[in-house]
Amino acid sequence: MGGTRVSPYYATWEPLDGPIRQRDGAPVIGMVPEPGGPWPIVGIAYPWGWHPHRRGPVTTFRLTVDKAEVSGLFVCHARKFVTLAEWEASVT
Numbered sequence: 001m002g003g004t005r006v007s008p009y010y011a012t013w014e015p016l017d018g019p020i021r022q023r024d025g026a027p028v029i030g031m032v033p034e035p036g037g038p039w040p041i042v043g044i045a046y047p048w049g050w051h052p053h054r055r056g057p058v059t060t061f062r063l064t065v066d067k068a069e070v071s072g073l074f075v076c077h078a079r080k081f082v083t084l085a086e087w088e089a090s091v092t
Contacts, residue, residue, distance in 0.1 A: 009043060009063065010035045011079045019077045019087070022050040022057040031063065035079060042066070048073060051084060053091070060084060
């Protein structure tokens with residue numbers, strides 16, 4: 001498992017508001033360094049599981065950047081990848 005530094009990474013796939021939920025059937029998602037940018041792809045987000053939430057489970061992701069895994073699980077909220085812990089703290 002890698003220790004690649006976490007920078008802000010953004011998704012190339014919906015939604016524009018809120019988290020990606022389990023029901024959305026998230027695909028493998030390209031990651032870009034700027035919000036709204038289609039290029040350059042700097043990494044890949046792999047759907048890994050789900051985390052419970054009062055409005056329905058949210059998808060968790062494992063991130064890779066330059067073929068190195070970024071430590072931890074992430075949630076994609078409004079197209080921005082944040083750590084699961086950071087996301088949990090923001091919704092309570």
